[in-house]
């Protein structure tokens with residue numbers, strides 16, 4: 001693999017942009033290619049077989065772009081494990097690998113997780129958190145509609161409030177946690193709604209820890225690029241809607257003179 005090749009990012013839609021924004025901040029000299037399959041979003045209500053097929057198409061697309069590695073910026077696809085990516089010639093990093101890093105220092109005795117139904121059913125959050133914090137109680141609840149509502153782009157919709165209340169109240173009924181982790185990359189887009197509804201709860205976005213992990217892996221593999229700074233975005237959905245969301249996060253190319261290079265792709 002060529003260290004000047006791009007880092008591929010993939011998600012079911014706009015969600016992974018929350019991780020990409022952090023990655024650009026931490027690694028401004030890397031080239032990034034982001035692929036969001038908005039046409040098929042949400043992934044969290046699909047079967048494992050459907051996800052392996054959709055994810056496989058996305059990885060093949062990124063392979064054709066000669067990426068040096070791929071960051072699965074999607075908890076749902078990450079929870080599939082190796083079956084998704086074992087046949088590809090580049091390293092694929094799962095963002096969930098580092099979820100415990102954002103809570104380890106706090107030595108929590110209990111933590112809530114809100115994620116997609118698929119991610120929660122896979123049990124992966126509990127497994128990874130309990131590997132580093134065996135005594136931490138993990139209360140994970142799946143949200144059926146939140147990822148799609150965020151993808152639709154009306155972040156002020158009352159439906160978003162209702163969906164958040166449904167999931168958070170379910171967690172709190174099971175156990176009075178003080179900290180809740182956002183286990184789906186779409187959810188940090190509505191962090192302010194979470195915080196305004198539950199001001200006494202600490203909501204954790206694991207994106208920063210996830211990007212530190214990616215950066216550590218690149219150093220470890222001697223794959224750091226010091227001459228890049230470009231960003232290409234591909235979506236199977238509507239380009240303008242995607243661009244609006246990317247702008248919400250202040251995502252821009254390191255080359256400040258250029259606008260984001262965004263393209264439509266058939267998946």
Ligand code: DGL
Pocket residue numbers: 011012013015016041042043044045073074075076077116119147148183184185186
């Ligand atoms: N953003 C993805 C995740 O982190 C998937 C959401 C979805 O499409 O259901 O799980």
